[in-house]
Every structure is written in structure tokens, then in C-alpha cells.
Amino acid sequence: MESLIKHYNSLKQIIFGIFKRTVGQFILYKVSGAVFNMVDQNQEHKSDSPDLYDSADNFNYVLYRDRPEWKDVQPIAQDDGPARVVQIAYSTKFSDVYDYFRAVLKSGEKSLRALSLVTDAITLNPANYTVWIYRLEIVKHLKVDLNNELEYISNVIREFTKNYQVWQYRKTIVEMLNDPSGELEFTADILDMDSKNYHAWQYRQWVLTTFSELMQYELNFVDNLISQDMRNNSAWNQRYFVINNSDPDSDVINKELEYTFGKIRILSKNESAWNYLRGLLLYSENGVLEDKVRDFCSNLYNKGNRSVHLMSCLIDLTDADESTDPENVEKIKFALKLCFDLASDYDPIRRYYWAYISKDIELKFNFKEHDTKILLLHTMSSSALEKIPDVGIDDKGRYKYILIKVTDQNDSSNQSKYVVRGGQRFDFHGN
């Protein structure tokens, strides 16, 4: 412990050293956050319980061990065994609450005071699912009004929106109440804080599946979210969830297709809408929808749109077409050109991917001769081959030069280059 404190303190000095030299403020913020977190808890260890006074809310907080009404309970310290591994420098408050929680769990006490203890334990660590299990036991035992419990869990979720246990507990309470009337509004509230909160969406889907009469309002809700932010992938997923669950006929799918076209026309770089389009094609029969999508895409492309997703979609439509008619040759050429354009201009971060797709199309259609081959070596700024110096010759002495052909085993393109070496470390060799 002592050495750790020393270690952190020396780090602290490093930070201040940097501060004096005024290195970029941003980096300083990042670094000091990491270090001071550690420093602070050490100070906490030295004095007894400064963490009790870290905010106004806690000013009047009394430790359980100092509460007269808990005098009859013997707290149980955490038994970590002889080895000290991944220890946590618990605050005094944390240890105190959990020492009493351990005692209550052992005695099985299910009382009002136990409920309030459990509430504190949850606030300190909502990820402890055993505390939640015990809370439920107490709630059932005391026959606590479940509506109050629902209100309680609403408040906890508002504070810990991305914790698994809180949503799980809400599910249990709503199941017991068998009343989902407030659930859509509640999840909408949470999604208003972060419209991509995975927990909230997962829970909302459970509500809609369990109480299916609520599904009828969902498309409206999704519409609103997509209008607010067309890039909200979670909302698009929810749209698919609703449509897919409604056993849609071709009219519904066609309407969805038009809806998606509309959104793509406004924001053609939005991957979420293009992915949704791919999902709609799963409903296609006899290629009817593919034709519509192809027309839509060609139209956009001809107007000069070069969205990466538009180009990808055009490649996929060609790739899916198995025919080897002469007229398809032009399409294949076009798809290969699209790959080339993506690799070189529109999507260079994925140039290896597009090179692979291009090669794949070449092989599939046995199409070797074309002028849009993607040569990766020119664009690879730091390929393994380029890392190797072309020439390496010692400063002093007389040597025969060695010419070496180098290939990268990990690179499927079979590129190679010649390098020259000469120096004392090489053995003599006969010609």
C-alpha cells in the first residue's frame, strides 16, 4: 500500500511537471483524470472517511455501524482470503453498507430497514444482481405496493440508464403488475436522453412482444425518431422489428421501399437506410423489388451521386445476377469500375476490401481482362514490403552485393520487390 501511494504521488508530480510545461490541455485532462482517480482513493485510505462529505447530499449521512437501530446486527466483513488480488479501495461508506448487507443476507432478515439498506447497496453498486434478487424477496415478503416499486426503479434507471440489472428488475416488476400502460412512455423518456440506448430498446421490444396490443403505436414513434435523426440506426432497426412482426403484404413492403428511397434521397450517405433497404429485399419475390432498387440506384448514380453505399448496392445487384449473357458483360465491367473507384477515391479506407470484391467478381465471371484492376502496392503507404529498405550496404569494406527477391507471405497479392544488401555480417559465397 505504502509503495503504491508513493508510486501515485510520483505520477502526480509528473503531471504537474507537464502542467508547468503546458502540454496540450486536452491530453492533460485525459491523463490527470486517470491518475487522480487513483491518487484520491489513496488519500481516502489515510484519513478515515472523507468520502462522506464529498457532496451536500451526504453531509448528514450516518454510517450503519453508528446507527442505534442497527446495534443488534453484527456486520460481516468481506472475506477475501489470504491472497490480495484485484483489490478495490472501497470507500468507508461502501464497506459499511456491504458489511451490513452481508449480515442481513446471512440472517435472511426481510424488514423495512433491510429494504432501506438494500436501497443504499443498490445506489453504491447497481451491478450487483444478488442485491436485486434480495430486494425482490423483501418486496414480496413485505407486500410492498408494486406501483411504488415501479416508481423506485424508474428513478434508478434514470440514474443508471445503461446498467443491465435495472432493466431486468423493471421487467420483473411489470410482469408482476401485468400492467404495461406506462412502459412505452417511460422508455421514450429514456430514449430521449440517448436515442441509441441498447438497453432501453431491448426492453421496449420485450414490452411490445409481451403486450402485443401496444405494437400498433410503434411505427408512429419510430417515424418521429427517424425524422429527428435519420442516422439513428436503432430506430431503423425498430422499424424493421415492427414491420417484420406485422406479417407484411407486398403493399406494405412497397410503401416501405418508397419511404426508404425518400430518406436516401435526402441523405444518401446514411448506411442505416441502405441496410434497411437490404432488409426489404428479403421480401422480394421473382426479383420484383430488385428491379425497383436497381432503377432507383441507377437514377441516383446517373445524377452524379457517388455515395459509398449507393455504389456498394450497385455492385451487389450485379454480383447477385448469375447470368453470363453478353449484355451482362457491360454490367460486370461497370461493377469492376465501381470497385476501382471506391478503392481509389470514394472509400479508400476499405481499399483492401474492394480489391478483394473486385477479384471475387473477376473469378466468378471469369473476367480477367479489364482496365480497372486495383493494384494495392501503389496505395499501400506502409505495407510490409515498403518497410524494408531497398539498399543496405555497410559503410566500410569491399563486398559482393547480394540481390534478394522479397515477397510478403501474408499478402495474397504475391507482390514482390528486389533489395540489395552488402556487408560484413554475410558469409562468403562462391559464385
Added chain:
Amino acid sequence: MNKLDFKFELHKKYFRRSLDLLPGESAVFDYSRLTILYFALIGLDILDGLDSLSEDRKKDIIEWVYRLQLVPNENCSVHKCGFMGSTTVIHLKNHPGSEKYCESNVAMTYMALCILITMGDNLSRVNKSAVLQGVASLQKPDGSFKSNYEHGESDLRFVYCSLAICNILNDSSGINVNNAIKFISKCLNYDGAFGQNPGTESHGGSTYCAVASLSLLNKLNLVLDDNKSKILERWAVNRQTKGGFQGRPNKEADTCYSFWLGATLSIMGSLNRINSERNRTFALHNANLITGGFSKNMESIPDPMHTCLSLCGLSLIGEENLNPINPALNITVRATNYLKQIQADSTSPNKNIFNTDTDY
């Protein structure tokens, strides 16, 4: 291009600090301290830094992990067996009537086994049959697995952990593999990737769990035919944005997805289709050069999970001097080879190291 340096010693120190003591803010991990141990040790192994732990320290770690094991007795039925994530309620281990509150968690059991293998323990003290029965009792009729027996939630994360345990212990006879595969298929979405549960949004983490699970079962092609593989591969390479990977479309990049998506692509044999240089640069930009460790992005501070998974991501793309990892189990190849060796020993007739009759 400006080459970023990799600070081996600094990151090893970061992990060694995490192994010793964590700040009070980490109290939210109180119930899953084993996960921090897992990330620190797998990370150290990738850095080839396990030698920096003394033999006594390694022994301490192994003993600490074994203490978290629940074995069947009159106060613990076999369906609660496996490993707990922490010592928080360990005082109830042999206490009558406390079964409900003292139970294993399948994610913790998976990580405990990975830690033991990484530490060179031959798993001889793992009650193999109890662990496997514990896992089996978590499977639901839809094929998915719960995290723990009492009110545990179920999704692809726990399917993966369950299948990984069966793979490590070399026995999946107790679970319904076909149902598990059915569940995984139901999580496959319209965009070609996997959500946590049927219908939920595709996500890098759940996609990894699905693909790694199928690969552990040797059933990747059963769920992902050529066409589906191609669509998933597109979805996965599209997650690379500004160098790093995002977990879902239109979200910000985060270092941990260099592992979740990197490993997914690696298992599928498509990792060479990403832009490794830019991915490397993104990870190294998120290394903290004073405290060591990696953060999820420039706005965060380092944590053991993002540090370990950043290293896993870097190892996958062949960062020099990092030990290679087994993407499906997420332990090093070195540890995997050791596992294969102890698995082979256990099947030889005279040398059953998975002894289930050991007296505890």
C-alpha cells in the same frame, strides 16, 4: 506516415497495478472483480509479461480464483455450481438456506477457466461435471443461456460463455447444441449481423459472440452460407470508421471494437480486408503514455477492459512483439496450446486430470 511507438513496459505496469489495487470508483465492479483479473492477465500474456509476476503471486491468483468455485454439497445444488465473480458474498458459501444468493455466473466461470489456463494451472481442481451441469441448467427452451440461475437474463453473451466453457472442458453432451444454434440464427438480422437477442439491433459485441460460438461448435457454415458470410463481412468492414471500429452503424469508434470486429473477421478468415495501419494508429492514439493502458476514445481514461481488448485488436493485426491470440476463445495461442495439452492428457486413460471425485 508518423509511426507511433508501442510502450510495452508502460502497459505491463498498468496491468500489474490493476492486479494489485483499484481505485474506489471501481466499486461498481465489486461483483465482477474476476473480469478485471481476466483482462489484466490476458493483456499481460499478450504483452509477454507474465514472467514479471513472481511464482508466489501466480499462486496467489490461482488460489483466489479457486476460492470462487462453488462445488455441490448439501447447501449448494449442482445447478448453482461454477465460479462466482467476486468474494462479495463468499461468506454464504456453505451457509444453509443461502443458495439463492450464492450462485455462479456463466461469464465468470468462462473467465475463471481462461485465467487458470493462462496461469498454467491444469484445471485439476475444477469440478468439471458440476461446472457442466451448472451450465446445462442455465439453458432455456429457446436455446439461449441465462447468466445465472436466479432471475438471470439471457442473450448471446451467455450463449458464447456457455459454449466456450463446454469447449474448454471438452464436453458439450449436457447442453442442447442444436437449440443453441437455432437461437443464434434467430439473432441474425436483416443487415447481416447479429443482435443480442432476436429482433434487437446488430452490434459488434453480439456479432462476435455469435460468430465465435459457431466457430467453437465448428458450425459457422451451417448458419452463415457463402452469401450470408459475404453480407456479414461487408457489415463488419463497414464498421471501420476514422481508423478504429464502431460497434453499430453511425456510432463513434471505440478501441474495444478493434477486437470484437477484428476477431469476428479473423474467425471468418477476412481480417486482411480491413485497413490495419489505420486501425493500429487509432489504437495507439488512445494509449495513455503516462499511466499506461488504453482508453475507449480520446474523451475517456484507460480501463483494463479497453486496454486488454486494444491489445487483442493489435495482436490480431500482427503488431510486432505481441503474442498472437486465439480469436474464438480470447486467450493467447500459447495458452490455447497448453489447453490442448491438458485436454489430451485428460483423455488418456491413466491420467485423468479432470478428476471429478476429488474430495473438496
